[in-house]
Amino acid sequence: MRSGARVAMIRAFAAMDLPVKVLKETDTVRIVQQRVPLGVVAAITPWNFPLILLMIKVAPALLAGNTVVVKPAPTTPLTTLRFGELCRRYCLRVS
Numbered sequence: 360m361r362s363g364a365r366v367a368m369i370r371a372f373a374a375m376d377l378p379v380k381v382l383k384e385t386d387t388v389r390i391v392q393q394r395v396p397l398g399v400v401a402a403i404t405p406w407n408f409p410l411i412l413l414m415i416k417v418a419p420a421l422l423a424g425n426t427v428v429v430k431p432a433p434t435t436p437l438t439t440l441r442f443g444e445l446c447r448r449y450c451l452r453v454s
Contacts, residue, residue: 365414372418396424404439406432413442 383390402416409431420427431439 365411368411369414369418372422375419375422377423394423399426399428401428401430403430404432404435406434409435409438410442413439 377394380392381389382392400420402413402420404413404416413429413431417427417429429439429443
């Protein structure tokens with residue numbers, strides 16, 4: 360998969376919204392479905408296609424407001440390290 364497709368996939372995840380969904384509403388009861396962060400989640404990636412599989416896990420978890428801990432395969436740690444460097448360079452805003 361080319362880099363442009365990877366970037367497009369991350370942009371598609373970033374454009375997603377997690378709206379509050381009203382399941383039932385009456386005069387006395389209102390039931391809503393609301394997505395909330397779980398906290399810290401793990402993303403374990405295999406050796407084959409490490410970057411694409413990492414993005415499929417990391418982008419939705421961050422969208423939901425979670426912190427992500429990544430455990431790469433022992434044969435592909437530099438791919439994950441490079442992804443982290445790129446995220447720090449282009450995605451994090453330091454005030």
